[in-house]
Structure formats: C-alpha cells, structure tokens
Amino acid sequence: MDSVEYDNRTVTRGALQYTGKAKQVFTTDDPNILWVHYLDQATALNGKVKETINGKGELNSAISQLLFNYLTENGIKNHYLGSISKTDELITSLNILPIEVVTRNYASGHFVSKFDAVAMQQLSPIVQEFYYKSDALDDPFMNDSQIIALGYATSDELSKLRYESLMINQRLTELFQKANIQLIDFKLEFGRTKNGDILLADELSPDNMRLVDITTGNSLDKDVFRKHSGDVTVGYHEVLTRLQQVI
Template sequence: MSSTVEYDNQVVTRGDLKYQGKAKQVYLTNNSEILWVHYMDQATALNGKVHEDIPEKGRLNSAISHILFQYLTRHGIENHYLTAISETDELDLALDIIPIEVVTRNYASGHFVSKFDATSMQKLNPIVQEFYYKSDALDDPFMNDSQILALGYATEIELEKLRNYAQKVNQLLKSLFDEIKINLIDFKLEFGKNALGELILADELSPDNMRLVDQKTGKSLDKDVFRQHSGDVTIGYRDVLSRLENLEK
C-alpha cells in the first residue's frame, strides 16, 4: 500500500521502522505524535521462540482490533487507536509504553491452572488481576505491587488506575462477547503515557492476547489453537470477526 495517507486533514507519511514485535511492525511517521502500525501474517508462542507465517492472520487481527477499540471508545475508554488505513495497517497515538502487562482472568486457564492446580475453565470469583514485567528475554515474569513500586515502573496511584482501567475494559468486553455467545476467559492489556503523563490503553485487542471460547461448543477461538497445534488458528479468528461484524449491522 501507499506509504502516505490523509488523516484528520493532514498528510501522514510512514517513516523508519521503530520496532518489530511478535506480530506487528511499528513505524515512525512525519508526525511525532502518530505511529503507523502494520499487522503481520505471523503467529508466535513461548515469547517468540516459536513462530510461523499464517496467511490472512494480519488482516483478521487488524479488523477485530479495529472493532473492539472503536467499541471501547464509544463507551468512554481512552485508547491509542486513531484509524484504520488499510486491511492490515492503522494509525495509533504515540505513547511512552510502561513495561507492565495487566492480565485479567474471568476463568481459570493456561498456566494459572497448572500453577495453582485449579480446575480448567472454573469461573473465578472475584476475577483475578495480575501484573507481569514486559520482557520477552525474561519470559514476562510475574510482579507484585511492591516490586513494581520499588523498580519505579508505576506509582501506587497509577497501579490503582491500571486495576480500575482493566476492570472497566473487562466489563465492557465481557458484555460484548456475551452478545455473540463467546466467553471471555482472560486477556492481557498494555498501557502507555501520553504527553501529559496520562495512562492510555495501547497495543491491540485480538485473539492473540485474549482467550475466547464458544459458549455452545467449548471450542477455543484464539491463539491457543496455535499454541496447542490443534488446528487452523484462522478459523476461530474468522468466526470471531464474523460475529462481531454481524453484531454491528
């Protein structure tokens, strides 16, 4: 696609690659407040140690993320998403990303089950919120409040904001997915700070960073299919996108 687009009455030109993540490439632009993000046709597991090219995955993730960010925006959740510019590319607000991943668990799954000998898919009451240090090299280790505070990654006030932010997002996404007969099992959020130092929701919202299970069949509709080598991961992603699109009609 073209490396130049129009947005908000200005010309935005894609510049140098800022960094490449597991499934996205992030580019600088001629506007220091805007980033150009490209979703790649790639899936990874074990913090990037396992990866595979998967046709169409970038388009599916981009489309799902687009719908979910717009949904959150309509419900008052401030985030970095600006606009889609192609099937696989979007413009995002440039943020100073904090190295903390906020995980919300509505049901027991993944390593939560093996770590605590929990029953798989048992409903968690209250919901579980966890913090992890964002570092592929260290396999994203768990962090408690005092560790985060001691290392200066967030203040007590910011930690409370992260918890409240994640709880609001969880309530909204659970409600949305329930309408399309999908259980939101768990998900990961990342945040950054804008020029005013305010915490803003960042990254993406897709089956890459959340677990989604069909309420009727119990089938996974997320990246667990790739992690467990149990089939074509794009089948579930297409299903999720189709249901979300039909809900918007």
C-alpha cells in the same frame, strides 16, 4: 503505501521503530502519531516459536479496530486513531509501561498448572495480575511493591490500571456474550501520553485473549496455534464475523 490522508492532512510513514511478535511499528512525520502494520505471523512461548499464517494480520487488524472503536464509544480512552488499510493503523505515540495486565474470569492456561486450579472454573473475585514485559525473562510476575520500587509505575497508576482493566473486562464480556463467546482471560498494555495520561495500547485480538464458543466450548483464539489443534484463522474469522453482527 507511504502516505495517507488523516484528519485533513497527509501523514507520511517514517523509519521502522521496532518489530514485535505480530506487528511492525513505524514513526511518522508527526511525533505524536505512529504507523502500525500487522504481520501474518503467529508466535508462542514468548516468540520462541514462529510461523507465517496467511491472512492473520488482516484478521487481527479488523478485530482490533472493531474492539477499539467499541471501547471508545463506551468511554475507554485508547491509542487507536484509525484504520488506513486492511493491515495498517495509525495510533497515538505513547511511552509504553513495561507492565502487562492480565485479567482472568476463568481458570485457564498456566494459571491452572501453577495453582492446581480446576480448568475453566469461574474466578470470584476476578483475578488481576501484573507481569514485567520482557520476552528474554519470560514475562515474570510482579507485585505492586516491585513495580513501584523499580519505577515502572506509581501507586496511583497501578490503581488506574486495575480500574481500567476491570471496566474493559466488563465492556468486552458484555459484547462477547452477545456474540455467544466467553471471554476467559486477556492481556492488556498501557502507555503514558506526553501529558502523563494513561491510555490503553497494543492490540485487542484473539492473540492476547482466550475466547471460547459458549455452545461448543471450542477455542477461538491463539490457543489453537499453541496446541497445534487446527487452523487458527478459522476461529479468528468466526470471532470477526460474530463481532460484526453484534456491533
């Protein structure tokens, strides 16, 4: 598939712009639109561990589509334009900020080991963290002054990232609770439009969230792959099914 109908016109896929951990991004004949293809690939340790998992790309795309549409309906601006196949989407072309915004509702992952925290303790206030987006450097933590000094974002933009992340957390927490799922923590990426507006970007899936079944305590996210504790697609299927039932 090289061309699709979108917004009453034909959009044609162009050159491969880059390949990420679980997605490929292509240019199109419209400079404001990119073409995303989800891969059947799981990674850990910032891409150092990779494995092909059949059907994962389709699951990620379906979950991401549901969540982006849900956030759009709830007033959160983002780059998602529409799904064009089971594994492909069109998105708004953005200048991605080299910053990952992590929101933590409960202590988990390296937060526990780094701060000697009690695993799964509820965090109050909600913790927000910034990381420099660099696999080669293992995504180091950054504070506000470092980000501003290096020109990665302005003070006003950081305030915007914090606010948007809290709003997204509120919306997603409410949604997942309806699906009997606890949103433990998640990572977001944002980008600038040509006009300088900040939009939510990347994807929204169990690849960049920790999700736990409220009843059983079982992981429904990529931790299953990281810990080699089972078939990661089982949890992804469960998340998709439950979201389809409550959205």
